Amino acid sequence: MAVVIESDSFDPWQALQRHQDSLVGGSFGATAVFVGSMRDFNQGDEVQGMTLEHYPGMTEHQLEAIAAEAAEQWPLLDTLIHHRVGDIDPAEPIVLTAVWSAHRAAAFEANRFLMEALKSRAPFWKREQLSDGEERWVEKNTPGY
């Protein structure tokens, strides 16, 4: 299980490959992955950039707790969470969640749980820079269900 807070841009596919290389091949039959990326459009406005503030310490604590809850609820072989902080450009990845399991039902459900829990509990806050120069805090996340 790994939780990584990234202040630089990261490649989710390389991160997955690197992490999976550390697992025993043949043990997992199912890998479910989610990648959230920065869109250049939100709530009807063009977005030029974003700054992600977080609460160092609590962020890692909450993400590790969420991963541990998933591992209690489903038979998982491993979990990976990456999350960007700081200044982010459109199209850059913001978040990566991944789980490895023997079977697909556990992988799908646990991975979705990770993302929904992260969205509602992990202390990150987005501030958007619009193309007209305005800046605004994103007030709440869109519902996942």
Add this chain to the structure above:
Amino acid sequence: MAVVIESDSFDPWQALQRHQDSLVGGSFGATAVFVGSMRDFNQGDEVQGMTLEHYPGMTEHQLEAIAAEAAEQWPLLDTLIHHRVGDIDPAEPIVLTAVWSAHRAAAFEANRFLMEALKSRAPFWKREQLSDGEERWVEKNTPGY
């Protein structure tokens, strides 16, 4: 939308990166991915290898129909399906499904739909080589829900 039937081993993370490079960055906020890999253990037996038979023509037709159904049901920007056929070694990837969407609910749900539809409708058949020399057809897929 792309459907690829692979007779050689493929790297799902590289396939994702390559495919995503063809999409317009900033347009998608959510990417959901599933990778099914060959386990070295099934139904209590050690498995040494597997041969995946398929129905050329119908396979592509069914996978394209499944991807089209997903695109009707959810607002998707793109869909990618890779599936191995032929002789497969333990730990090798068998299937990759991925969808790109503006929002995560659509991405999660459409990607799960793809996998469940593929499992129940796409004409593939697995034959396992066990470590004691026995060979057997896998009789049915495990339920996804």
Add this chain to the structure above:
Amino acid sequence: MAIKVKFFASLREWAGQSEVMLEPEGLASVADVLKASTGERGGSDSVLCALNFETVSLSHAVKDGDEVAFFPPVTGG
């Protein structure tokens, strides 16, 4: 023309053939094709049928030029 019949996986082994071409005369349904190609009269839960790449039931009509396939439950993914 003719009706092309294909068998896959365990049904290919059971039928002892992977492909056969049948003259269309006297073949009205998928069930007729199954009987003509294998001697089997009915299907079972473990025999699935496809007509021109779409899954159909045994009672589905066939015509000259069709491709019919018989196979067990699918196990891909």
Add this chain to the structure above:
Amino acid sequence: MAIKVKFFASLREWAGQSEVMLEPEGLASVADVLKASTGERGGSDSVLCALNFETVSLSHAVKDGDEVAFFPPVTGG
């Protein structure tokens, strides 16, 4: 020791400070910490509180050495 108080995002801007150390005397609850650090008496749906990295309610007890944080609804992911 002391009670460390942190503010994040729009609440940091509203409070005009990101961190302050308070003497623990007279501070029994998270609500007391909010009032002592900002003058604000109550919370609202848009003020969330954490105590030592766990989300808690305003009525939760505090003690010397605790870290208390106030922030708006989270918007990560």
